[in-house]
Amino acid sequence: MKALIAILLLAAMAALGIPLFRFNRKRRHIARCVAASAPGQLEGIYACIDTFCASSPGGYVLARGNAETDEARCLVPVPEDFSGFPWSGKVIEVTSHKEVEFHFVDARVSAPTLLGRAYRIVPVPRHKGRNIFSPRRLIQNIPALRPALSAVCPAYPEDLLSYLLCAGSASFEFDPINQARIGLAPAWIQSPEKPRCDQCGKPMRLILQLPGTVIHEKLFHNGTFYLFGCPEHPRQTRSVGQCS
Numbered sequence: 001m002k003a004l005i006a007i008l009l010l011a012a013m014a015a016l017g018i019p020l021f022r023f024n025r026k027r028r029h030i031a032r033c034v035a036a037s038a039p040g041q042l043e044g045i046y047a048c049i050d051t052f053c054a055s056s057p058g059g060y061v062l063a064r065g066n067a068e069t070d071e072a073r074c075l076v077p078v079p080e081d082f083s084g085f086p087w088s089g090k091v092i093e094v095t096s097h098k099e100v101e102f103h104f105v106d107a108r109v110s111a112p113t114l115l116g117r118a119y120r121i122v123p124v125p126r127h128k129g130r131n132i133f134s135p136r137r138l139i140q141n142i143p144a145l146r147p148a149l150s151a152v153c154p155a156y157p158e159d160l161l162s163y164l165l166c167a168g169s170a171s172f173e174f175d176p177i178n179q180a181r182i183g184l185a186p187a188w189i190q191s192p193e194k195p196r197c198d199q200c201g202k203p204m205r206l207i208l209q210l211p212g213t214v215i216h217e218k219l220f221h222n223g224t225f226y227l228f229g230c231p232e233h234p235r236q237t238r239s240v241g242q243c244s
């Protein structure tokens with residue numbers, strides 16, 4: 001009887017363990033491909049998306065790069081050509097001493113820097129429908145994308161795109177709460193809590209969404225943080241944080 005229980009336990013452990021082992025192996029493989037890629041290769045992937053979204057993107061995501069930077073601050077520049085967005089051209093500093101705070105600062109930066117890493121601002125197409133971020137859909141719509149992805153990671157091009165566009169997660173599984181977003185709609189961990197403007201009472205618009213993992217080495221990793229502002233009164237801003 002004891003032997004039977006031991007065999008059943010071993011079988012259960014194997015059933016759980018093998019998929020997890022495969023998942024981690026695939027995750028490490030994709031991360032290694034990104035780390036080993038030449039800067040021009042990632043840029044080639046992002047340039048395909050740039051071309052596709054050339055006319056009036058709906059917003060942007062911060063995509064992974066493989067370059068480090070000397071900039072110690074967490075700085076996110078809002079693209080200057082983001083039309084109809086009152087905060088375009090501004091630079092947002094994110095601080096995380098006791099809590100996560102957003103400040104507009106006078107700084108000149110060419111790319112977002114978070115925890116010593118540089119990111120690439122990638123436009124998101126202005127589409128109706130819910131799957132605008134779906135890596136599969138992007139690959140279907142942009143013929144040049146699959147070869148550019150395969151050049152970096154021949155085994156898993158689609159999962160690579162998920163990994164690149166979800167800066168906040170070490171996984172290749174696509175989850176919107178792990179995206180760093182400029183503009184666009186917020187992806188909520190809990191129920192939506194869109195703030196309203198103190199001055200006019202209208203719902204505010206998302207300026208920036210950042211997963212906790214890109215803000216601090218250790219803290220806030222179970223949270224996602226949002227900065228909102230009123231399009232009619234751009235000085236009116238409010239930050240929101242949600243935890244899982």
Ligand SMILES: [Zn+2]
Nearest residue numbers: 197200230233
């Ligand atoms: Zn207002």
